[in-house]
Amino acid sequence: MEWETVIGLEIHAQLKTRSKIFSGASTAYGAEPNTQACTVDLGLPGVLPVLNKEVVRMATKFGLAIGAEVARKSVFARKNYFYPDLPKGYQISQFELPVVKAGTLTITLDDGETKVIGVTRAHLEEDAGKSLHEDFHGMTGIDLNRAGTPLLEIVSEPDMRSAREAVAYMRKIHSLVQYLDICDGNMQEGSFRCDANVSVRPKGQEAFGTRTEIKNINSFRFVERAINYEVQRQIDLIEDGGEVVQETRLYDPDRNETRSMRSKEEANDYRYFPDPDLLPLVIEPEFIEQVKKEMPELPDEKKARFESEHGLSSYDANVLIASRATADYFEAVVAELGGEAKLVANWMNGELAARLNRDAIEIEQAPVSADAFAGLLRRIVDNTISGKIAKEVFDAMWNGEGSADEIIDSRGLKQITDSGAIEAIIDNVIANNPSQVEQYRGGQAKLLGYFVGQVMKATQGKANPAQVNQILKQKLDS
Amino acid sequence: MTALHQYSLAALSRGLAAGDFSSVELAQHFLDRIAAHDKRLNSFITVTAEQALAAAEAADARRAAGDAGPLTGIPLAQKDIFNTRGVRTSCGSRMLDNYIAPYDACVIENFDASGAVMLGKTNMDEFAMGSSNETSWYGPAKNPWDVERVPGGSSGGSAAAVAARLAPGATGTDTGGSIRQPAALCGITGLKPTYGRVSRWGMIAFASSLDQAGPMAPSAEDCALLLQAMAGFDERDSTCMEQPVDDYVGALEQGIEGLRIGLPKEYFAEGLDDAVEARIREALKVYESLGAELVEISLPNSHLSAPAYYVVAPAECSSNLSRFDGVRFGHRCENPKDLEDMYCRSRGEGFGDEVKRRILVGTYALSAGYYDAYYLKAQQIRRLISNDFTEAFAEVDVIMGPTTPTPAFRLGEKADDPISMYLSDIYTIAVNLAGLPGMSVPAGQVDGLPVGLHIVGNYWSEARLLNVAHCLQMETDWHQQIPEAFK
Secondary structure (H helix, E strand, C coil): CCEEEEEEEEEEEECCCCECCCCCCECCCCCCCCCCCCCCCCCCCCCCCCCCHHHHHHHHHHHHHCCCCECCEECEEEEECCCCCCCCCEEEEECCCCCECCEEEEEECCCCCEEEEEEEEEEEEECCCEEECCCCCCCCEEECCCCCCEEEEEEECCCECCHHHHHHHHHHHHHHHHHCCCCCCCCCCCCEEEEEEEEEEECCCCCCCCCEEEEEECCHHHHHHHHHHHHHHHHHHHHCCCCCCCEEEEEECCCCEEEEEEECCCCCCCCCEECCCCCCEECCHHHHHHHHHHCCCCHHHHHHHHHHHHCCCHHHHHHHCCCHHHHHHHHHHHHHHCCCHHHHHHHHHHHHHHHHHHHCCCHHHCCCCHHHHHHHHHHHHCCCCCHHHHHHHHHHHHCCCCCHHHHHHHHCCCCECCHHHHHHHHHHHHHHCHHHHHHHHCCCHHHHHHHHHHHHHHHCCCECHHHHHHHHHHHHHC | CCCHHHCCHHHHHHHHHHCCCCHHHHHHHHHHHHHHHHHHHCCEEEECHHHHHHHHHHHHHHHHCCCCCCCCCCEEEEECCECCCCCECCCCCHHHCCCECCCCCHHHHHHHHHCCEEEEEECCCHHHCCCCCCCCCCCCCCECCECCECCCCCCHHHHHHHHCCCCCCEEEEECCCCCHHHHHHHCCEEEECCCCCECCCCECCCCCCCCEEEEEECCHHHHHHHHHHHECCCCCCCCCCCCCCCCCCCCCCCCCCCCEEEEEHHHCCCCCCHHHHHHHHHHHHHHHHCCCEEEEECCCCHHHHHHHHHHHHHHHHHHHHHHCCCCCCCCCCCCCCCHHHHHHHHHHHHCCHHHHHHHHHHHHHHCCCCCHHHHHHHHHHHHHHHHHHHHHHCCCCEEEEECCCCCCCECCCCCCCHHHHHHHHCCCHHHHHHCCCEEEEEEEEECCEEEEEEEEECCCCHHHHHHHHHHHHHHCCHHHCCCHHHC
16 A cells, blocks of 8 residues: 655754743753852742743744744643652643744755644743753752753645655744844754654555654754654555554654554643733734844745846856855855856855764854855855865865965965966977877867877966867867 | 730830830740740740840841831731741641741841741641641640630631730731731731732742731731731732832821721531621721721622632642652651652642642542543632622622631541631631732630731722721720730
């Protein structure tokens, strides 16, 4: 039987506010355990939450970015359950009335096709603390630094039909929240993570199959693998005459498998009810208008502009807008060079991307700044070096050996463009290869490459290739 | 000669200002009384004698520096529901018997700023859940008018301490009547302000949408002085309103000629003790003699108050009390064998029966499949009850009736009958559901036991309520009565 996969994602984006969603404690990552938890975060008797206004601005930005209605009135609710790293015994979240209502997002797939994915809602909530099971023998340590960190939970419609679509959607949201400057997108630190709801159904069937929820996946690669594993598990189960059980599962990247965490029967009854300590969140239209004015250029708009303004192909533009940092890098280099967008795009999507990928770093961590990169490309444009030499220079720059000009100087890589000097070398090559000259003049035109090679060899690759070609032809053909 | 404790709080304030005695003398006098009499009353859980004397010294210094306000050097008893830095804050529960608060409640900060002196922390029903003080882990406080009887609850310790003049004033909190009912049963004046008038920061939550702190003292004038310090906006409490604070003392002397007093027929009906009703009618006659007009009104949804209250309050408490899990503070059981065992035994041992009962009821009311039928329905009823009051206040200025259906009952009399116990708050809970201000004012006695007149006003009308209560107290001396054994 042919199966169809149905996927919906719940993405948790940590909002990059300086203080927590309901307290004044810092949200900085990596502090000593429990040093960034104040009386409110600790859930001491008698403390009360006060909403951080900045999270409202951030949620509003997100709502506007996905074309959703920002709710004029939304309500914070308590989600009640016991867990040692949940200090109050409830999480303040939003339930019936979320701050962001339905919107949409267009994703681009590998084949260039686009698909519209529905976003059901996005709501604000506080994060829990962390349980440290490894560090204390026979005991569990509780670190409440993360407790009260603001999260935007973005819930999609079950619109995705493959793990690749799910990853494309997740990447798009990841890019969007960074464009909006509302989340740092750091997946290692858990600032951006997702739960995947996965089910399968026979192709053509309308009713959804029973779904499972894979919790807390924190990389694009793992999302793809976890979903693919889970889909296969469900299909195998059904084809073997079994049934998928509605449950929460955990992905283990080391074994590349998902494991059952708890079944529907074991699931908590969260007893949601409006938090009586917080008034309903009312967002005035004036506030939304003000946020609209602060909206940055969004990825889709930027892509269109890169195509029209810089004449880039849809493919190049799409790669460059994938992250705001990449797009900013591109624009900085082009501005520095005063044009040459195509050259910049080629180098960024080729050489730069390859090195980032090899070193597994983000463009923000690249050892070559946009300015320095422009310095390199400028020397290609003005014929100081050839593209081939430029790659060698780029490697040296990447290793921290200095600017493009310094490296060109110190290594003596400056291209020979003095036509007199090139002519002299060519004359020498012609004089030393009489039989090849005879064959060339006898009609073997492809021997031109041989002469170019000899000239380049004699100049250690520094002769300007265009000039060499031109002068050689001139001399041999005359 | 009149002993210091026989003066009202306001009179003591004037005495301090006149230099008739010092704050230290005053604090020592009340500390001595607590030491001498509280064994019989059990009105304090913790007495902070050392801190009190230090604070009194500071108050005297402040006065010497010319920086004293009306409460500077006034000794007060604080309900043990308010967090007090460095002092055990038990909330009447075994759960918090070992909990030393690391911060001060806003109410405590406000009193500190005014220079008031804390004598100690008063007894209360566990987590403010009770109407008799019998649910306290520390044993019940007793009624000074008859120590075989309850002082009411949950602010029973504060009411008993003030009635016996172990403190000239105290704080209480009121979720369903917890200031007004004990004030009535102990023969003192108590005010529950409009919801949002006093910050709830640092006040241990029972039912967040109903809880409100207020003053308890012999007279309305005393309460005016205390409320002046307690009221005001606090950005740490999102439900605290940015509403200007009136001059409560300044408004006391206003006339009440033409005041329209609404008498809900539902409050003068079955279940009301005849003798209690007689005292209330006598007080109303005083008002008539002052030029007020009595108008019979109806609050048609009154009968729904108790059912709605006993869904909303337990629902909120079931969630509010989840933080008492043995993980970070409070009682943790010995040698838990796993996490669930730690939760079950810590909470099982830490909470008393009434608290457990309400957590169970509230958990049930919020459960999937029951939420709409109980919690949501109760919230709708709240709206109806508020509307009743809104309509009533279109016709009358204040509403009056009895605070409680009977005078103080005997210890143990209702301890095993929660429904009967819940009915002792029958007249007060509607006010919390609507978020209105309400007062109880001494209005006579029945067989030597005090009776309270309940006065309810429109939102933010505390100044008017205190004024109306003060007018009665200018004509009567019920608020000046001190039980024989504690004179």
